[in-house]
Amino acid sequence: xxxxxxxxxxxxxxxxxxxxxxxxxxxxxxxxxxxxxxxxxxxxxxxxxxxxxxxxxxxxxxxxxxxxxxxxxxxxxxxxxxxxxxxxxxxxxxxxxxxxxxxxxxxxxxxxxxxxxxxxxxxxxxxxxxxxxxxxxxxxxxxxxxxxxxxxxxxxxxxxxxxxxxxxxxxxxxxxxxxxxxxxxxxxxxxxxxxxxxxxxxxxxxxxxxxxxxxxxxxxxxxxxxxxxxxxxxxxxxxxxxxxxxxxxxxxxxxxxxxxxxxxxxxxxxxxxxxxxxxxxxxxxxxxxxxxxxxxxxxxxxxxxxxxxxxxxxxxxxxxxxxxxxxxxxxxxxxxxxxxxxxxxxxxxxxxxxxxxxxxxxxxxxxxxxxxxxxxxxxxxxxxxxxxxxxxxxxxxxxxxxxxxxxxxxxxxxxxxxx
Numbered sequence: 001x002x003x004x005x006x007x008x009x010x011x012x013x014x015x016x017x018x019x020x021x022x023x024x025x026x027x028x029x030x031x032x033x034x035x036x037x038x039x040x041x042x043x044x045x046x047x048x049x050x051x052x053x054x055x056x057x058x059x060x061x062x063x064x065x066x067x068x069x070x071x072x073x074x075x076x077x078x079x080x081x082x083x084x085x086x087x088x089x090x091x092x093x094x095x096x097x098x099x100x101x102x103x104x105x106x107x108x109x110x111x112x113x114x115x116x117x118x119x120x121x122x123x124x125x126x127x128x129x130x131x132x133x134x135x136x137x138x139x140x141x142x143x144x145x146x147x148x149x150x151x152x153x154x155x156x157x158x159x160x161x162x163x164x165x166x167x168x169x170x171x172x173x174x175x176x177x178x179x180x181x182x183x184x185x186x187x188x189x190x191x192x193x194x195x196x197x198x199x200x201x202x203x204x205x206x207x208x209x210x211x212x213x214x215x216x217x218x219x220x221x222x223x224x225x226x227x228x229x230x231x232x233x234x235x236x237x238x239x240x241x242x243x244x245x246x247x248x249x250x251x252x253x254x255x256x257x258x259x260x261x262x263x264x265x266x267x268x269x270x271x272x273x274x275x276x277x278x279x280x281x282x283x284x285x286x287x288x289x290x291x292x293x294x295x296x297x298x299x300x301x302x303x304x305x306x307x308x309x310x311x312x313x314x315x316x317x318x319x320x321x322x323x324x325x326x327x328x329x330x331x332x333x334x335x336x337x338x339x340x341x342x343x344x345x346x347x348x349x350x351x352x353x354x355x356x357x358x359x360x361x362x363x364x365x366x367x368x369x370x371x372x373x374x375x376x377x378x379x380x381x382x383x384x385x386x387x388x389x390x391x392x393x394x395x396x397x398x399x400x401x402x403x404x405x406x407x408x409x410x411x412x413x414x415x416x417x418x419x
Contacts (some may be wrong), residue, residue, distance in 0.1 A: 014197055020417055031409045032402040038255065043401065046394040053391010054099070056384050057132060065135040067384050074368040075376035078385045079133035079361025080415040083126050085240070087211050088233060088359060090122035090167065092241015099417050107263025113411065114248055116175040117403040118241070119193075122232050125396035129309035154212045163207045168201045172203070175407070177287045183410045184417050208233040215347040216365070223300035223367040226289075238275040242350035248400075250345070258408045259341050269332065269344065275353060276329045283358070290366050303376075304366040311369075313378045318362045324354030 035043075049163050060067050070077045098113030099105040132135055142148035152158035174196050181188040212230035219225065226232075233330035246268050253260040290301040302308050307315050331347035334340075365379050381389070 006202040049394035055389035073371040076378040078381035083129040086126040088237035091237040093119040121400035128392040215319040221367040300366040321354040321357035324350040
């Protein structure tokens with residue numbers, strides 16, 4: 001018979017868990033910083049890129065956003081584009097949680113921790129890009145409730161802050177609790193994580209929906225005033241998330257002792273074969289609405305796809321993105337995870353790059369061109385923005401790598417509590 005709540009056995013177990021936590025953290029630091037030559041080379045490269053980005057960010061902080069290519073006419077650029085992409089990547093990680101917990105997919109349940117760590121890493125990246133776009137980090141206090149001017153629920157930006165912070169806390173709790181219980185060699189109590197898992201599924205949809213509403217709610221930016229902007233965001237998230245996870249699972253399979261079977265690859269491929277086509281269909285719907293109906297509001301779309309009055313900086317970018325997504329769709333539909341995995345890898349890389357352009361430069365920048373005063377001021381990110389962006393992405397990959405190292409060590413039994 002199980003001990004009742006509050007019994008001496010339960011109290012002793014809880015006390016042991018609390019007392020073991022500092023030792024767990026100390027071991028986690030050791031595991032996360034120990035590895036072979038490949039690991040040290042990877043982390044050294046990421047650290048170097050991060051430090052270059054940190055230096056560029058410090059230069060930007062000292063001199064202001066004037067060192068970037070952004071202007072009064074185009075005030076959102078690469079930082080906000082990467083923020084949007086990162087939110088999609090975080091939301092897309094839920095495509096491992098849904099099969100594992102709603103459909104009881106055993107193979108996916110064994111590796112679902114990878115998706116949860118990806119969600120944490122992607123949210124860290126998003127928060128960094130928002131702070132980079134602020135220009136000065138001290139301005140962030142305006143977003144703190146009760147301290148700054150947190151205009152909730154009037155401002156959509158405050159909704160974005162709430163859902164992103166909430167999604168980060170939920171995934172930190174779920175992944176941290178599961179890893180710690182496995183470290184202790186105990187069965188996790190479903191009451192402590194299962195409700196949060198189902199909450200994270202709904203929350204994942206909300207973070208990208210709110211981000212889409214942040215854009216479509218700006219009445220002066222006609223390019224974003226579309227009812228299908230939120231569905232486009234959700235669908236593209238369900239492309240980038242599984243695509244990144246497929247690549248990450250192969251790295252885990254080849255460089256660690258953590259067992260990754262073919263089941264997760266097959267499930268994620270089924271998702272990709274559908275979502276990549278829906279994403280292309282929604283893009284086609286937007287093109288039809290913009291160009292067939294015509295009108296004064298078609299100028300931004302014309303500039304993006306064909307150029308406008310001699311200005312065509314983004315034209316090669318968007319057509320390259322569409323071509324990459326079409327080729328990726330063809331590769332997904334004609335390949336399988338057993339015999340042609342390399343073709344799927346190519347498709348994943350293409351669709352990650354294609355949607356990065358589509359949701360970044362191809363979405364954010366045209367909303368400002370032409371400006372409200374009908375000025376045509378073009379924008380392409382300059383060297384400072386590239387350095388800061390690559391530095392933040394390197395930081396996200398470091399967080400993802402270190403999180404995976406700890407999770408793999410615990411789930412393979414390499415790191416566990418003493419008897």
